Amino acid sequence: MRRAAVLGGSIAGLLAARVLSDHADEVVVLERDDVAPAGDFGGDREPRPGVPQGTQMHALLDAGRRRIDHWLPGFATELVAAGAALADTGTDVHSFLDGRRKVLTGDIEMVSATRPFLEAHLRRRVLAFDNVRLVNGRVRGLAFTGDRVSGVRYADAADAEDVLTADLVVDATGRASRIGTWLREGGWPEPGMRRMPVDLGYATALFRRPAGPHDATLAQSLANLPDGRLRLGTLGRVEGDRWVVLVAGYADDRPGRGVEEFLLRCKEDPAAPFRQLAEDGEPIGEPVTYRHPDNRRRDFHLLDRFPAGLVAVGDTLASFNPIYGQGMSSATSHASCLATYLESGQSPRDPAWSYFRQARTVVDDAWQTSALNDLKLPHVTGPRPRGFTVASRLSDLIVRASVTDPVIHRRFLDVMHMRSSAKTLMRPGTLLRAAWATRQRDTGRVDAAV
Ligand SMILES: Cc1cc2nc3c(=O)[nH]c(=O)nc-3n(C[C@H](O)[C@H](O)[C@H](O)COP(=O)(O)OP(=O)(O)OC[C@H]3O[C@@H](n4cnc5c(N)ncnc54)[C@H](O)[C@@H]3O)c2cc1C
Structure with a gap:
């Protein structure tokens, strides 16, 4: 390929760009936020507008950590050297069910860091490839030639419209992607979107804690309320000698704003680490809330017509209930599916059906984990599958x-x-x-x- 264009420079887009760097002379990542190293959001501390969930707790699961290390050797080690924590389920990841700590087991390692920090490191590593570059621009649509996508229409930083031609376009613009509209504008059918309303509320806050034997690097608490609903909490050591703490609940049990309410929820949590945090933690700033109305997936594999030269990765394909922390790791799986597709030598003149078929199995699995548990919640209405x-x-x-x-x-x-x-x-x-x-x-x- 001469040129591949990746739309969206967040986790999924950056991973796709890394994979494409082995197959294209040039990879251009189009991102609406100015995230270039010297740009407005180029630092590793501040969340940015294009990724509103970046204010919330994000942990990288074992599968995702391993796959990123495969594409970018030494990535996890580099994060830890910069202050992130690597937590091992055999020793320092403590999971609680209704206040009872689960037996420790395994050598499964997850990365605990803030989301902007993780993304900034990923961006730095991917942009270090000579043939990958980032362009600050807002995608407005796709360009078509015959039965294929031949490029992208975008507005540059000065709001002037331009077209970037490309042999392959990868949509990584996230769950609010406009890919359906863009396809329709080109005379192609839109992929169906399945939504499962879950009405989940998050609140995340940062804390300092006195040095001491806080025995878990990461603690997760799941508590069943008497009416069948769930409350969740996660806390983890992160870069900058801080702790990131999340409290979450469904429907009208969503956490509100304000430190007092946040600390009260920690005190009420049946798991000891949260009560301890309420005693010895010193909040840094105010908690930030976030609402996740629904899980959603786009069923590209069910379409009977699709243009060549276009694939989708990350949350564009599927966005799950965040409490399972599957999103970034799913994006690493999509990057692996993309690599398999590119290595298969299939003609880029044909639609990428084999990519969508493989990605579908990845999505199905994560969707099943999330959906089976979400459908048990009393406020989540079906449809419940057979069995x-x-x-x-x-x-x-x-x-x-x-x-x-x-x-x-x-x-x-x-x-x-x-x-x-x-x-x-x-x-x-x-x-x-x-x-x-x-x-x-x-x-x-x-x-x-x-
Ligand atoms: C509250 C919450 C907590 C989460 N916690 C976890 C967790 O613990 N672990 C985990 O693995 N995952 C978690 N996730 C999921 C995770 O955030 C996503 O799965 C992950 O960011 C991958 O998303 P993405 O790259 O596909 O899209 P996004 O991260 O949403 O990025 C989309 C990118 O596209 C850009 N963009 C959008 N439109 C345009 C356009 N028109 N032109 C140019 N650029 C555009 C945006 O600016 C952005 O950079 C959580 C999600 C939420 C909502």
Whole structure:
């Protein structure tokens, strides 16, 4: 390829650009925020307008960490050297279910850092490739020649419209992508969009804490409220000797603004690390709230006509309930699917069906994890798939068993960290072991970890 154009220079766009740098003479990333090293949002501390979720807690799961290290060797080490934390599920990631700490297991490592910091490091590494460059511009539409996409229409920093020709265009403009409209303008059908309203509210705050034996680098708390709803909390050590803390709830249990309310929710959390934080943490600034109305996915694979020279990655393809932390790791999987497609030697004159088929399996898996759990929430209305009641009972069994049984917890973590397919938890051997483990616990033969 002579030139590939990537629309959107966030996590998914940067990873796609890295993959494309092996296959194109030139890769141009078009980004509406001025994120060039000397630009308005080029630093590694401040969230930027184009990524409003950047104010919220973001952790990088094990699968995503490994894949980024594959494309950009030494990336995680570099983050840690700059102050991020690497947390190991066998020692310093503590998960709580209704206040009870789950048994520690595994050697699964996740990165805890603020989102702007992680993105700034990724940008620096990707832009270090000679054939990748970033252009500050706002995409307005696609350019078509015959049955293919031949470029992008965009407004430059001075608002003058230009066209960038490209052999391949990658849409990484996120969940609010206008790709459907752009396709329709070119006479092509729009991909259907599935939405699952979840009405989730987040609040994230930064804290300083006195040096001391805070025993977890990362702690996660899931608490069932009496009416069947869930409350969530996560706290993690991040760069700059700070702690990032998230509290979340659904529908009218959303956290509001203000430090007092934030600290009250931490005090009410049944998991000890949150109560400790409410005592010894010193808030830095005000908490920032964020509302996630729905999970959504675009079903490109169901279209019967699609132009050549166009693919989509990241949240454009699917955006999940953020409490599972799957988004950035999904983007790394899409980058791997893109690499497989480019290495397959398929003609760029044909639509990239094989890419969309492969990406669909990645999306299906993450969607299943998120949807199965979200559909259990009382305020989330269907449609519930066939077999939902049985699948939901079996998944509850696994979650309960993961509190005390290290083997089940390990298999559960493998799925949550996107190292194994969600289907592996439904294997008869795993279900039998989970049933045995919960029975042992219920009959008092095994103490739940505290
Ligand atoms: C509250 C919240 C918490 C989350 N927590 C986690 C977590 O813990 N772990 C995790 O892995 N994921 C998490 N995610 C998901 C994660 O933020 C995304 O999956 C990830 O950022 C990948 O998104 P993306 O690159 O596809 O899109 P985005 O990050 O949304 O970026 C889209 C980019 O496209 C640019 N853009 C948009 N339109 C145009 C245009 N017309 N022209 C030019 N540029 C344009 C934007 O400026 C932006 O840079 C969370 C999400 C939310 C909402």
